[in-house]
Amino acid sequence: MNVRDDALRATAPVTGLPSPAASRRLRLITIIATFGGLLFGYDTGVINGALPYMSKDLGLNPVTEGMVTSSLLLGAALGAVAGGRLSDARGRRRTILALAVVFFVGALGATLAPTTAVMIVARFVLGLAVGGASVTVPVYLAEISPAERRGALVTRNELMIVSGQLLAFTSNAVIAKAGSESGGVWRWMLVIATVPAVVLWFGMLVMPESPRWLASRTRFGEALEVLKQVRSAQRAEAELAEVSALAVREEQEKLGGWQDMRSTPWLRRLMSVGFGIAIVQQITGVNTIMYYGTRILSDAGFASDTALTANIANGVISVLATFVGIWLLGRVDRRPMLMTGQLGTTLALLLIGVFSLVLPAGDGRACAVLAMTVTFLAFQQGAISPVTWLMLSEIFPMRMRGFGMGVAAVVLWLTNFVIGLVFPSLVSGIGISDTFFLFVVAGILSLTFVKLYVPETRGRTLETLEAELRARFS
Numbered sequence: 001m002n003v004r005d006d007a008l009r010a011t012a013p014v015t016g017l018p019s020p021a022a023s024r025r026l027r028l029i030t031i032i033a034t035f036g037g038l039l040f041g042y043d044t045g046v047i048n049g050a051l052p053y054m055s056k057d058l059g060l061n062p063v064t065e066g067m068v069t070s071s072l073l074l075g076a077a078l079g080a081v082a083g084g085r086l087s088d089a090r091g092r093r094r095t096i097l098a099l100a101v102v103f104f105v106g107a108l109g110a111t112l113a114p115t116t117a118v119m120i121v122a123r124f125v126l127g128l129a130v131g132g133a134s135v136t137v138p139v140y141l142a143e144i145s146p147a148e149r150r151g152a153l154v155t156r157n158e159l160m161i162v163s164g165q166l167l168a169f170t171s172n173a174v175i176a177k178a179g180s181e182s183g184g185v186w187r188w189m190l191v192i193a194t195v196p197a198v199v200l201w202f203g204m205l206v207m208p209e210s211p212r213w214l215a216s217r218t219r220f221g222e223a224l225e226v227l228k229q230v231r232s233a234q235r236a237e238a239e240l241a242e243v244s245a246l247a248v249r250e251e252q253e254k255l256g257g258w259q260d261m262r263s264t265p266w267l268r269r270l271m272s273v274g275f276g277i278a279i280v281q282q283i284t285g286v287n288t289i290m291y292y293g294t295r296i297l298s299d300a301g302f303a304s305d306t307a308l309t310a311n312i313a314n315g316v317i318s319v320l321a322t323f324v325g326i327w328l329l330g331r332v333d334r335r336p337m338l339m340t341g342q343l344g345t346t347l348a349l350l351l352i353g354v355f356s357l358v359l360p361a362g363d364g365r366a367c368a369v370l371a372m373t374v375t376f377l378a379f380q381q382g383a384i385s386p387v388t389w390l391m392l393s394e395i396f397p398m399r400m401r402g403f404g405m406g407v408a409a410v411v412l413w414l415t416n417f418v419i420g421l422v423f424p425s426l427v428s429g430i431g432i433s434d435t436f437f438l439f440v441v442a443g444i445l446s447l448t449f450v451k452l453y454v455p456e457t458r459g460r461t462l463e464t465l466e467a468e469l470r471a472r473f474s
Contacts (some may be wrong), residue, residue, distance in 0.1 A: 018146075018232050026144070026230040030156050032203035033140055035196050036096055036133035037157035039103045041164020042193050043126050044072065044287070045315070049172025050186035057184060058116045062424040071120045073287075073417035075127020076134065077410045083132025084139075084406015092140035092210040092402070095132065100201035102129040107193035126193075131413055135406045138393035143212040143401070144230060147461040151329035154393055155386040159322045162381050164196075166315030173309050212398055212462070215243045242463050243398070266473035267397070273453055273473075274392060274404060278412035280338075280446040281388040284345045285439040286380045287416055288423045289314060289373050296373070299356075299432060302366045310370055317374045321382030334387050335456045339447060341383025346443030348376035353436035388412075394457045397466050 018026070047069055055065060087095040106126030113119040137157050145153040168189075175188050214223035220240065227236035289296065297307035328337060352372045359365035396404030426435045455472060457465055 018230065018235070022228075022230050022232070026153070029144060029207055029230070030141060030153050032200070032207055033096065033137050034157045034160040035200040035203065036099060036137040037160035038164040038167070038196050039193060039200065040130050040133050041161035041166075042168045042196070043103070043107065043130055043164075045165030045168035046172065046189050046193065047072075047123075049169060049176060050189045053176070053186040053189075054119070057186065058119065060116065062428055064116055066421045066424050068116065068119055068123060070417050070421040071123040072127035072130060073413055073420050075124035076131030077127075077413035077417060079128035079131025080135050080409030080413055081131075081403075081406040082128070084135045084402040084404070084409070086132070087136045087139065087213075087402035087406075088400065091213055092136055092143070093204060093207055094209075095136045096140065097201060097204045099129045099132045099136065100197050100204065102126075102132070103197035103200070104194050107190060107197060111187050111191040111194075127413075131409060134389070134413075135402065135409045138389050139401055139405055140210050142390075142393040142462065143210040144208075144226070146231065146235075147459075150394070150462075151334075151390055151458065152326050154390045155322070155326045155329055158381070158386045158389055159319070159326060161385075162315070162318035162322050166312070166319050167192075169312045169315040173312055211240070212243055212401075215240065216398055220244055239461075242461065266470055267400075269473040270395060270469055271404065271407065273455070274395060274408035275411045276449050276453060277388055277391055278408045279415050280342070280449060281384055282412055282415040282419060283439065283442040283446060284342070284376075284380055284384060285349060285419065285436070285442075286345075286377075286385070287420060288439075289376065296432070297366060297370060299427075302363075302370075310366075313370065313374055314377055317377050318381040321378045321380075322386060325382040325386040328382070329386060329390065329458075333456050333458050334391055335450065335454055337383050338387045338391075338454065339450050341379045341387070342443055342447040342450060344379030345376050345384065346440055346447065348372045348379065349436045349439045349443060352376070353433040353440065356431075356436070357433040391454075391457055394462060394465055395455070395469060397470075398462065 051060075051065060051069070054060065054068070058064075060068065083095055083099065086098070102125060106122055106129055109122030109125060110119060113122050138154050141154045141157060142150055171192055172189050175185060208226040208229060209222070211223040211226040214220075214226065223243065224236060224240045227239055231239065297310055302310055325337075349372075352369055355365060355368040355372065359368060392405045392408050393401075396408075423435070426438075455469060460468065
């Protein structure tokens with residue numbers, strides 16, 4: 001039987017509506033697992049408001065500010081590939097449990113850091129957890145979700161990421177207002193992250209393992225029991241038959257790591273597409289706004305306290321836009337949605353650069369820049385980010401899904417790291433306008449890449465999609 005026959009067989013319909021209990025179980029699994037996304041969002045967003053206070057206490061300069069911010073991103077790059085490999089070897093659930101512990105240790109270490117060096121190390125540890133969660137949680141959700149709900153459920157993790165960022169922005173503003181005159185106010189901002197880490201650990205203790213990971217280890221009986229928790233019995237059995245057939249095939253082909261990727265041309269081509277999707281998400285410059293939004297608004301003309309409060313608007317629009325993105329993913333193809341997001345973010349960045357260049361400093365320029373950052377985030381969080389994490393969780397073969405997404409996420413986090421590290425120096429050296437014009441050029445290149453190379457993934461089971469991608473890139 002050839003690949004085309006496999007694809008046709010994989011599209012055979014499975015019937016049977018899930019019981020209310022199965023639907024509730026699936027919702028609970030999604031809520032608990034996405035606490036990893038909440039931690040991802042909080043730990044990446046909290047630096048936005050904490051950095052100005054931390055700079056005074058620790059004596060940071062533009063270079064060390066970049067190091068404190070980007071050390072998390074460097075850790076995330078390592079955590080992504082390590083988390084991907086660990087989740088393939090030991091299971092998605094066990095990996096998320098381990099990540100909850102790392103989140104807790106990293107947050108506590110950053111809270112208590114007495115020096116810049118300790119802060120950089122603690123932020124690196126947090127990055128290990130952030131990177132691991134960025135890979136493992138979407139894969140876990142993709143593998144446990146039914147095909148028709150996969151887009152909505154996987155992107156709940158993106159919703160929790162931006163909710164974590166909003167929580168960080170809001171708590172930063174409240175804590176700063178309440179205790180800005182006292183030393184170490186930033187420590188209170190950082191310690192909040194320990195609470196969701198505890199919730200994630202206790203919650204995952206009673207969650208099931210991914211049925212597709214169990215099948216990849218030929219534990220078919222256990223996989224069926226998990227599927228029956230979140231599907232009708234009829235559908236669970238049909239889905240297991242499909243997954244089991246693919247697991248046997250991949251076991252015969254020994255798909256699973258670097259050696260397989262190097263020796264299999266279609267996997268190499270697919271991995272390059274994954275790298276491109278990861279880079280596209282980051283070179284919009286989204287995290288310059290998420291990490292340095294308060295600084296950008298201050299430079300535009302807002303007072304420091306006003307900038308900290310105004311930055312909450314960025315968090316609010318990110319959450320609202322993600323709700324819109326989840327709704328769109330059930331109705332619109334992924335590829336055109338990604339291209340629309342790229343076009344919108346590029347235009348918004350162009351206008352930020354223009355306004356910063358031609359408008360005089362003051363409230364007028366500050367409000368114009370704020371309006372464009374909000375517009376930028378509406379397109380980024382409503383289209384680009386949800387599609388990116390969803391597609392990366394979909395496109396890789398079952399036996400190496402964690403590894404493949406982990407390697408792609410390394411590229412994403414390294415791109416993020418470089419941007420986070422050099423952004424303060426770029427703004428200091430060439431100015432805010434020229435810095436954002438560089439991102440405009442990158443946006444045009446990204447739009448071209450998506451149009452030429454990114455495949456459509458909507459409306460297929462993971463097994464059908466794998467067969468189609470194998471045929472396309474072979």
